[in-house]
Structures are given as structure tokens and as C-alpha cells.
Amino acid sequence: MKLFSPVLTLAFAGTSQAALRFGCSSLTIQRLDPLVEPGRTPSSHVHQIVGGNVFNASMSGNIGEQGTCTTCTFSEDFSNYWTAVMFFKHPTNGTYKRVPIMQNTALPNGINGGMTVYYTQLDFFNNGRDKITSFKPGFRMTVGSPTTNTLAEAKGHPGLRFVCLDNKGTRFPELPEFPTKSCRGGIMTVHHFPSCWDGKNLDSPDHQSHMFNTAKEAFAPAGPCPASHPVKMPQVAYETLWDTTQFDSMWPRDGSNPFVLSFGDNKGYGTHADYLFGWKGDSLQKAMDSSCMFQGCEGGRPLKSQSVADMNRCSVKNMVKENLDGLHQEVTELKDAHSG
Template sequence: MKWLSLSLALAVPTQAALRFGCSTLTIQRLDPLVEPGAAPSAHLHQIVGGNAFNASMDPAQGDLGDKGTCTTCTFSEDFSNYWTAVMFFKHTNGSYKRVPIMQNTALPNGINGGMTIYYTQQDFSSNGNTKITAFKPGFRMTVGTPTAESKFGPGLKFVCLNDKGTRFPELDDFPTQRCPGGIMTVHHFPACWDGKNLDSPDHQSHMYNTVKDAFQNSGPCPASHPVRVPQVAYETLWDTTQFNSMWPSDGSNPFVLSYGDNKGYGTHADYVFGWKGDSLQRAMDSSCMFNACENGNPLLSQGVQQMNACSVSKTVTEDIDSWLPEMPGMSGM
């Protein structure tokens, strides 16, 4: 679906969709879904959202919507956490440098890195006349797997940016040439839930994927997973341009994700629900679109200064910003 149709979508009164920014909460080796309690976890993640984030995130400890005291997201009622693997540049001398994160051009100026988060219904032009049920307290899921050695599934993409507004073509792996505007990673989550389990051992089986690429669902939910939930998606923009002059002379891709993947097939993302009260359900039941949902219509929102001020303390103390002989946790690579 071409992004040119967004202007048409804005005129559709029955559509409800959220698109908002979340500044960076922390960048460290923590992964409370896959490696709960591990500090450090195996590889480095970028985390955004509410400040109740910690190494364990045991759902028995209570609802994130009640525990958080601040959030890095535009909507001040959203204490969810969203995280992805970090991107590194590998120099020809074998050293690594973390690639900084850029603000999406569609978001207010001044956001500290972070991600763009979406909660859409069927697509950008129709809610499909289907009731969208908000996630429940304690809900969590992942998409993708870092062990994948080929294309894992729909909705996990890379985009070689001409500028921050570039959205196509979507690629299954890393771009093979210098990108004038950086690289965007895209993570679309499944949108059908079994209606029973807030999680599953693999953090995926309680969900079913009807997602096509570029924010489109392919059909109704199956009987095994009958409940339509919002389609969550992340966009992360990486400022790879500062490394363009260091591109290897043989033309090989110099970028690698923090778990050691230089192809991109293992790109993955994690989500823990933490909207306060019924705020997400109210948004899905409304007809608001993107920033029209702010300022109490129907969601409370906050400014960039408040978003950037929210943070959590470092649990894992290690150098992640210098030129490094190896990526954090990747000894011997």
C-alpha cells in the first residue's frame, strides 16, 4: 500500500489508528521476555516506553499501566515497553561502532532517537468493520527470531532511505549499497489473538499472523485465534550515513545487528502491553487518526521535553558508545 494513500485515509471517519513517537528509554543488554532476570542478556537492545521496565518484568508483579511513573512515548497513558536489537557498523579493521538512532520525520522535532509506534486496524484506509479488542494487562509477544537463517515471515523489513520519508521498496535483508538517508528497520506484529493466553512459551503461539507487508492484513482471523487486536508495528531509523565513507572496498555489507546477524533475517522485536486503564480500547473505538488522537481526543499526550526526561537506571554497565573490539556479549565473533 503506497503511503500516498495516507491523505485519503485521513478523510475516512470510521478509521482509528495511532502513530506516535517514543524517545529512547535505555540502551542496554536486557531482555525480560526471552531472558527474564538476566543482567546482562545475550545482546544489546534499544528500549522505549514506560519506566517500569526492568530485567525481570514478571507479570505477577502487577500491571505496567499502574506501575510506571513516566513514559518516553507521546501518549502519557502508554506505559508499554517496545524494544529491538541494536545496529552496529563493522569496520574493515574488525572494530565495531553502534549506529545512532534518528527521529522519524513525521514526529515532533527533538525526540531523542527512539522509535515510531503504530497501532492500526485492518490497514490505513479501512477498519474492516471488525471489532478491535485492546490487549489485556500482562499481555506480551515477540515477532521474528534471532536464529533465523532465511526470510522469517511477512512484516519484517529493511528500507534503504533516500530521506526520512522513504518507505519503499521494503527489503527482506540489509541493503547492499550505501543509503543516502540511512536504514529503517520495520517490525509488524501479528494481529490475531487466541483470546485466552497473555503469553506463550515461545511468546508467539498465542498469536496468528494475517499481516501482509506495508500495514495490510490479509484476511479474517482463524477460529484458533479469533480475536482481532490492533496491529502493532515499529519503525526504527538508523543513521548509517556517517559510515558511508568507510564502506568496504569489496562492496560487502558492513552493518550487523547486535546478536551477530549481518544478513538481517533474524531481525526481531518484543512488546509488553502497559496502557493505563481502558485508554487503548477507547482509542480503538474512536475515529481519530494519528496526532488527531492527542490532547484528550481521546488520549492524553505530552510534549517532547517530558518524553526525553523519562529514563531508567543502568542495570548493565558497559561501554556501548566507543569503537569496540567486539559487540557487547559477542565475545569471539
């Protein structure tokens, strides 16, 4: 476990208004997990990964200084963000097909799959006046756990939800499990991370204990950080839109859910996500100290940004020889190594 011992500056430091919302195209979709299963090729299940091209089976050091390209809007962000992949299970022959990923309506056209990433400070509309401390080189965390297997447990993770979309702008209601009916606009998965840090550990054995969640629901004001985790950091969140509409005609007649996450979960209780910090230099701290909002942070105000074509051009090699796009790709449901 790597430690960091900063001098904590928690005093008021002026109005802090920045909030980031940006797109990241898909970097790769393969069976790798350098955070929970470092060095294992293949990892126990398939992930969609976005962000910097340092991504590999094992990652260490200052990722922000190692990357040469990123699939994210901000060209100084070499972080990696990843989630499990969604599959459709055919109700008759039991075979699987990977569900395509759509770009969010708030993002520029042409983004290749990927997800929307947020760094917020208070809630979706107001950033408050607290000092927000950037993550440090080497920082990493997970949220949720694939071992969650009851609805009661899933309800206890307020930042991990599904939305049955009427259209890409739909945001409510948020559900703790897969929708039980076909969704006219597809399904969105939502992952919110905790934002209170213990101020010492860049990671922890379970990849979660160094952080503490004080939010009661997504994009809602969180409570104050406790003494055990006193440092307020940005709240990171992901939104991923899955184009489930092409499978509507094959929805099971008994109304059961036909979708499954890549670790074998057909309820959605175990939805989870991983984050590995990799912003270059002090670029994220400069953003958190600024007054920019969403697209207003681009073009050097204060963050450097890039075109969609540049985002889509960044990639990494396929390190696991596996055809995930076949019409009848079978999912290997291996025991997952996540804990939490």
C-alpha cells in the first residue's frame, strides 16, 4: 500500500466553482483490470476502459507523466476510468452479444462509445465554497462490488444506479437494479465515487477504505467529511449509455431481464467501477481552483482540450485475444477478485 503524507490545507481558500463534465471515447474493451487484478492476463471479466494510453495489465508510478495520448476531451487527463460491460443473453439459445455503447446527448458528435465523466464539488448545479483538493499521483479507488447480490445491499449504494431511458436526456427515476421492461431510449448505468479522503493512503487493500462517502444520492449535496477522512476531493462520476433498443423484439415473454453484466450479474446489484488518477502536473488542481463550468473549462480556460478525432484516434493494443463482437459471443463467467 503506497502512502502519501501531505500537509493538509483545509482552510477556506476563496470561492471554488469549477465542475467538469466531458466525454471520453472507448480506449479498449477487453479482459484486463490493473487495479484489482494487476498482472493477470486475462482478468476475470471484461471491462470498457477509457482515458490514457498507459493502460495495461499492470500500472504504477505517475501515470500523468507517462501517457502520450488520451481518449478524453481534456488532453492533460491520462487517467483511466472503467466499468463492466453489458451483454444481451438470448432467451432461446443462451448465447451472448455485447451491447453497443452510445454517446451522451450533452457531448460533441462523433465520440466512439465511451462514457461521460464528471468531477463535481457540491452538486450538479452549485459548487459551494469549500477548498477542493485534487487527487495525487498514484491515487486509485473502486466503488461498488460484484459480490453484492441482494436488492437491499444494492439500495445501500446510492451512487450506483440504472436509468431506463425514454431518450438520452432522461435522468430519473434511478433504479438499484436492471429495468424490468424494455426501455425506449436504452439503459444508462451511473457510478458515483466517494469524495472524502483520509489524506494519507493513495490506495487501500480493498481499494475503498481510504475514501468515505457522505452523499445520500447522486448529484446531491454531500455531508461534511468526517475526521477520519477530512480531505474533500472532487466527486468523480461516470455515465454510460447502452443501446439496448436493438434487442427489444427479443425481450423474454415472461418479462425477465435479458441483460447481464460481464461478471455474470443479471440483476445489476453488483455494478461497480474503477478509477486510476492520471492528470498531468497540477492541471486538475488548477481546474478545481477556477470558476469554470463544464464546456467552459475547455480551450485553455484553464484546461487544454482536443478534438473528437484526436480522442477517437488514441488506443491501446489488444492484450487479450478474444472476439467480443461476435453475434454469439459466449461470456466466460469466472469468479471475480473484487472485494468491498
